[in-house]
Amino acid sequence: MEGRRMGEGLYKMIRRFFSKNLQKYKQSCTQLLKLSKNEARNIIDPMETILCDADGVLWLYYGPVSDSPRIFNCLRERGKKCYICTNNSTRSREGLLKKALQYGFQINIQNILTSAHTLAHYLKDLEFLNTVYIIGKEGIAQELDAVNIKHTQTGPDILNCTLDEYIEHIRLESDVGAVVVGFDDHISFPKLMKALHYLEAGERCLFLATNTDETFSRTSVICPGSGVIVRSVEFGAKRTATIIGKPSTYLCSSLIKSGELRPETTLMIGDRGNIDILFGYNCGFHTMLVGSGIHGLDDVRKWRNSNDPELYKQVPDFYLPKFGDLMQILYH
Amino acid sequence: MEGRRMGEGLYKMIRRFFSKNLQKYKQSCTQLLKLSKNEARNIIDPMETILCDADGVLWLYYGPVSDSPRIFNCLRERGKKCYICTNNSTRSREGLLKKALQYGFQINIQNILTSAHTLAHYLKDLEFLNTVYIIGKEGIAQELDAVNIKHTQTGPDILNCTLDEYIEHIRLESDVGAVVVGFDDHISFPKLMKALHYLEAGERCLFLATNTDETFSRTSVICPGSGVIVRSVEFGAKRTATIIGKPSTYLCSSLIKSGELRPETTLMIGDRGNIDILFGYNCGFHTMLVGSGIHGLDDVRKWRNSNDPELYKQVPDFYLPKFGDLMQILYH
Numbered sequence A, B: 001m002e003g004r005r006m007g008e009g010l011y012k013m014i015r016r017f018f019s020k021n022l023q024k025y026k027q028s029c030t031q032l033l034k035l036s037k038n039e040a041r042n043i044i045d046p047m048e049t050i051l052c053d054a055d056g057v058l059w060l061y062y063g064p065v066s067d068s069p070r071i072f073n074c075l076r077e078r079g080k081k082c083y084i085c086t087n088n089s090t091r092s093r094e095g096l097l098k099k100a101l102q103y104g105f106q107i108n109i110q111n112i113l114t115s116a117h118t119l120a121h122y123l124k125d126l127e128f129l130n131t132v133y134i135i136g137k138e139g140i141a142q143e144l145d146a147v148n149i150k151h152t153q154t155g156p157d158i159l160n161c162t163l164d165e166y167i168e169h170i171r172l173e174s175d176v177g178a179v180v181v182g183f184d185d186h187i188s189f190p191k192l193m194k195a196l197h198y199l200e201a202g203e204r205c206l207f208l209a210t211n212t213d214e215t216f217s218r219t220s221v222i223c224p225g226s227g228v229i230v231r232s233v234e235f236g237a238k239r240t241a242t243i244i245g246k247p248s249t250y251l252c253s254s255l256i257k258s259g260e261l262r263p264e265t266t267l268m269i270g271d272r273g274n275i276d277i278l279f280g281y282n283c284g285f286h287t288m289l290v291g292s293g294i295h296g297l298d299d300v301r302k303w304r305n306s307n308d309p310e311l312y313k314q315v316p317d318f319y320l321p322k323f324g325d326l327m328q329i330l331y332h
Helices: A002-023 A037-044 A068-077 A093-102 A115-125 A138-146 A163-168 A189-199 A226-237 A250-258 A273-283 A297-305 A323-331 B002-023 B037-044 B068-077 B093-102 B115-125 B138-146 B163-168 B189-199 B226-237 B250-258 B273-283 B297-305 B323-331
Strands: A049-052 A081-086 A112-114 A131-135 A176-181 A206-209 A215-217 A222-224 A266-270 A286-290 A318-320 B049-052 B081-086 B112-114 B131-135 B176-181 B206-209 B215-217 B222-224 B266-270 B286-290 B318-320
Touching (some): A037 A323, A068 A081, A081 A093, A093 A112, A112 A250, A131 A138, A163 A189, A222 B226, A250 A273, A266 A273, A273 A297, B068 B323, B112 B250, B115 B138, B273 B286
Parallel strands (some): A049 A081, A266 A286, B049 B266, B081 B112, B176 B206
Antiparallel strands (some): A215 A222, B215 B222
16 A cells, blocks of 8 residues: 555656646647657657547558558557547448558557547437437447447438428327437438437537547548538537537546546647547647648648637647558658 | 600609608518508508519428419519529529529519629639539539539548548549538548648648538428538638628619619518528618518517627518418509
8 A cells, every 4th residue: 555655656756757848838839850869769669658639640541551550559568549530420440440550550459549439428428319300320329239228221312303202291209309410422402401400409409429530531522521510500500519429528438437548648749720629629738739640730830829718739749650650760 | 865864863852751751660560461452552552663582482392372473463563673593502593483483572683683693793703713512402513503603523432441541542632722612411531531631732732611500491301501501611611601691782782782672662571580681681681571480579679688799780670470471462
């Protein structure tokens, strides 16, 4: 008992020491590659937990970002707790695990945090017994199945007749208690109409969204992200959705509460200021922007020079061109 | 010449007299049915022009609002210039004329003002030579045809394969110079994706919308209005659309400029505060809310008690339960 107390005291001292050392980097957007290896190591070494966004950080749509699996696995071997922490709700945790393993990331399902999984547990914790109306993909449906919550089908729901004919034969569920909106490439007028109908019930129908990412990129085009759908439902329903994914803190709140994850020794790595870095800011984590996805140093300059305190929150503590660049800092 | 000048002087005097008399009603939401018939007639008689919103005022989706055709025709017979002034872009002016005549409204095509028609002329006035990408229905396409402006097809554009397969074979026009968004019950992910793609061109691609009405009603459900689609494209494109329909003033600006329509003797009648009444306010018209559509006296109370000056602009000068109630004031 005495020994444990001493150990805790020592741990607190070390933590305080490192916190002070890292304090000077807060929202400084320090470029790790411009520091000496020693300085950079003094930043990474004290981190117990590394949270990595997936799309734009670990992988792009055609495959892993170079060196990402290698550095992810190395950090894990060094005893750090490495998590994937993603707003992507199109796959269940099982589905993401499969993809991550296939790309060479060594990870367990417990270390995958997704907006769909967190959303399902958010409803479970509320002892939700009604049906969920889903605008979204299989990932949400599978996570709801896993906690035995009833839901409507995902997939196409198109207008294959006139609107008046559709309305005449419309099939509405009688016990919908939540509308959940996530990424859905089968978004359609009937889906929007049903969502607005259920949300008319006011407080009796929850309104949740996985995330509000605006867009994502493919070779030749810009794709609408979940946010495009969320904002349209919000506008029509004149209601604001509860956002479960980043930048809200739900994805990590139970891990923080249980002590599994200590904010002062946690680093959040992401490619979006308004999603990942803001999430890290909101959770009290250290934050690192990587330039392999949506935002880059030009964006950081804009946020830093902005008079809007909300935009300023997106300025990260650290910057790296890509996650894999940690390799040369830590292992060369 | 001398006589004409005298006549003009007399007209100005009369107009000034009536303007003063009506000034006291500005944003008072005076209920015409609570005034004496004489007082009410002194309000309506000086009006040279009556602008009527269509959906919710002249008709509902199943037919004309009772007495609306009768009072519309009576006002016209009394020598007033009566216009239909609608944000509905699903039909061309030709199509709306057919519907109005069928419902018993005596009207010429020149007296139909629509967002689609105004939008086509807005582009024509800019000497627009490129292709228009349409999210919307035939009404927009037909009005663009009428002024010889090229446009993409309307109707379904659905995802009938995986998103990656769709993107691989995506057909994009090379000379799109404007994205136009209106009501579209075939809204789909591919349409949103294409709109965002074209809008990426920045200033080289105009971004216009017919209107931003949030919703409209059918028997059993709430339907998403154009605004639901406009807001989603705006969010994804991080751009703001130029709204051609009400509450912008474009629908009447050329009539005001030509002197055909004098704001001080024009009454705008509508069922939406944030669309019709705000439009009237923006144009300097007298305004009347009717309770046969979206907004009612409870809403007016909220706007009046609001500290938001933008909401206060929606408070109308006059109120009637329905347009047809003018019959008992003027003709009984």
